[in-house]
Amino acid sequence: MNKFFLKETYAFRYWLIASLILIPIVQGVRIIQPWLFKLAIDVGEGTSYGMNLIQLCYALLLLIFVNHIFQYIQSYISAFAGAKIILSIRKKLYKHLMDLPYGTFARLKSGQIIVRLSSDVESIGNALSGVLIRVISDILAIIMILVVLLTINFRLALYIVIGIPILIFITGKISEKIRVGMTITKKILSQMTSFFAETIQGFEIIKSFEKEKETQESFHGLSRKFTDEFHKLNLFEPSYYSFVEFSSSFLLACLIYDGGTQILEKSLQFGELVAVITYVQRIMHPIRHLSGMLHQVLNAYTSMQRIYTIFEEKTEKDIISGDEKSLDSYSIEFKNVEFSYGEENILKGVSFKIEAGQKVAIVGRTGAGKSTIIKLINRFYLINKGEILIGGVNIDSISRQSLRSSIGLVLQDVFLYAGSILDNLTLFDETRVQKAKSFCNKLLERGLFNEQNIIKNVGQNGDNFSIGEKQLIAFGRVFIKDAEIFLLDEATSNIDVKTEGFLEKELHQFIENKTAIIIAHRLSTIRNVDKIIVMKDGQVVETGKYSELIEKKGEFFEYFKSQYKDMA
Structure with a gap:
């Protein structure tokens, strides 16, 4: 399964590589910005770096402008690659469906096929382009910021070094719960789509036999089932996001206390503390991002499994025996x-x-x-x-x-x-x-x-x-x-x-x-x-x-x- 979807991604590798090349540029520009904050504070306190405060502000504005330009180009490239990947998978899936034996369609429900061709393909395309690029970008940002923090103040950087593995461990535990929940909700969504498709096809019968009430009750039952399963997911996701927010606030409080203590001890400058706090806020952004994208990645992985079950169905060409022959007699x-x-x-x-x-x-x-x-x-x-x-x-x-x-x-x-x-x-x-x-x-x-x-x-x-x-x-x-x-x-x-x-x-x-x-x-x-x-x-x-x-x-x-x- 993974080989198939990686192959689809590889077909548009040049677009994705271009987007990947822009990642260190975008993140590098963002990394420099808090350092300029430190320099500006140091200049305000009387330290000379060969640049005055106005020049530093101009440099900061230029970096922000450059960052937005490169970020726009990167977003456009990854979105374009994602659209191409979606188109390619959808075309191959549709062709495969057309090559399946009649008996397979008699077994599969129409709602399942519709969901595979629409929302499942969309979630995979987004994951293989936009989400994939964002994940790499966020991981690189975390690494770069950690390196800078360790350079500025090793003691303060240890708070981040210790905190991130804890977040990763908790993320792994919660992700498994979410993945199982996503599989169940997608299955119910397919049942709802199939039921609705059957309702439209049999609308004349429903009307003639006055079965509107029974049909509504059946559909509402599926809707309630979907809502209940979705609420179970909500028990995990919001609590996880809340935990990330709480961790961020607690971490900042610890940094301010320890940093303030070091300033009083003359082992840390005020500009360095501001830079550290800014970098920590910056590092929490990709961590929050990664936790938010967890849902999309798991959703895409579930969609991959569901789509690949269609690709595993044998086509008519796969199941005939021997060499193909043509007809010249019709008994x-x-x-x-x-x-x-x-x-x-x-x-x-x-x-x-x-x-x-x-x-x-x-x-x-x-x-x-x-x-x-x-x-x-x-x-x-x-x-x-x-x-x-x-x-x-x-x-x-x-x-x-x-x-x-x-x-x-x-x-x-x-x-x-x-x-x-x-x-x-x-x-x-x-x-x-x-x-x-x-x-x-x-x-x-x-x-x-x-x-x-x-x-x-x-x-x-x-x-x-x-x-x-x-x-x-x-x-x-x-x-x-x-x-x-x-x-x-x-x-x-x-x-x-x-x-x-x-x-x-x-x-x-x-x-x-x-x-x-x-x-x-x-x-x-x-x-x-x-x-x-x-x-x-x-x-x-x-x-x-x-x-x-x-x-x-x-x-x-x-x-x-x-x-x-x-x-x-």
């Missing part, structure tokens, strides 16, 4: 395939073969495993046992690009992107625009769409379009893609007769010479296919043509009995 064969989403097998030794160019229907009751077969052909999941062959090639050896580009998939639930109809038909592929326009013209000619439908923007998930209109767009995507394998998963169940008539005509022409699998519950949809595969409880129980299965009066006949009577 589909299942050989004794077993598959489960959990412990119970969904498919139990499923075997069948569909020749290239055949049109096959798969039927069966709900839960028989029909849609699972469609997902396995797309390699959304890996099988537990057996073998799936496309064109005689094991599906695990086919390149993802070759496999997916050869398949046109239409699902019952259609997702539409925000944008135009053309965007959703072409899926933002400029090479398909002309085909998309031709399809839109067909819809206009058949009266299935009007001009207003074509030009209006698609709302969130296409909520401003009817289910039938969404299905037309889904079919249009596949027609335009013109893939060699066509998969239809119960996509005609929610469309009217007019739309179904149009699609049947288009499908008849479209699937000519294509390998097609159709999952449907309507007899009218599957009556003219080359072969019907009947499934029950995850197994193939019957195979044959429509007329053969009707005459057999087996599982297929019983399943479609009511429809058959209506159509007979």
Whole structure:
């Protein structure tokens, strides 16, 4: 994990190195300022250094101006590097997410992914640039000030030398408590984000079943849980900051007492005491800073762990076996395939073969495993046992690009992107625009769409379009893609007769010479296919043509009995 994030930082090393080079300059200028205070007091008391009080004041103002200039440049450089690091991590994380198998997304919650891509990446970027630079700067400041203090007065410097290890020890103890607390709060925050995302997606159901109160109570429960955990963190952080402030005040009191005693003993000058007190105030500033940045560092470390769990997920390229191969034939064969989403097998030794160019229907009751077969052909999941062959090639050896580009998939639930109809038909592929326009013209000619439908923007998930209109767009995507394998998963169940008539005509022409699998519950949809595969409880129980299965009066006949009577 650490190697990955250090590698991301190393990619922008020149910006970070430039910022690091400025650290000793900025801190050196700040170190000189209290020494000028001492010189000014000494001059006021009659000591001569070759400079009068006005000249010393001018020198002090110049140092303050130079310090601000270099500090601004350093802040700009580190902020720029941080933005670049955030961009790089976010791009790689998003690409990795896009390369993950479908099954991984079924397991991960949307809220978790959103938090990883947003706040987690931000906290890491800030830590690897701004916080990292500030930590180095503050540590260098502490070391430089300690050296100067030891030079001015060894006895007074011992107060700081003894105090800092005590602060470091206490910081280590508290940081572990804060780290555990940060992990818990981030986990709850992900749960809240996921819950809110689900609420938006299911808002229609919540309203129709009057579940607003229950939903609010569930969300408030998570909010209270988050608040309680956050309050536990507050028990540690403010108490630690208060301890640092108390230590600073107590230390100053000790220095003033001991320094005053040394002045009376003539072993210390007043200007030196003022310089020591100023340096101690200056050294407490980076110590307070480090304690304040403790929260950010631990927050970033927790975010690193959470993001790296995503990077540890294997991509589709990682899990296929052997050399990647392309397709030149489009038969589909299942050989004794077993598959489960959990412990119970969904498919139990499923075997069948569909020749290239055949049109096959798969039927069966709900839960028989029909849609699972469609997902396995797309390699959304890996099988537990057996073998799936496309064109005689094991599906695990086919390149993802070759496999997916050869398949046109239409699902019952259609997702539409925000944008135009053309965007959703072409899926933002400029090479398909002309085909998309031709399809839109067909819809206009058949009266299935009007001009207003074509030009209006698609709302969130296409909520401003009817289910039938969404299905037309889904079919249009596949027609335009013109893939060699066509998969239809119960996509005609929610469309009217007019739309179904149009699609049947288009499908008849479209699937000519294509390998097609159709999952449907309507007899009218599957009556003219080359072969019907009947499934029950995850197994193939019957195979044959429509007329053969009707005459057999087996599982297929019983399943479609009511429809058959209506159509007979």
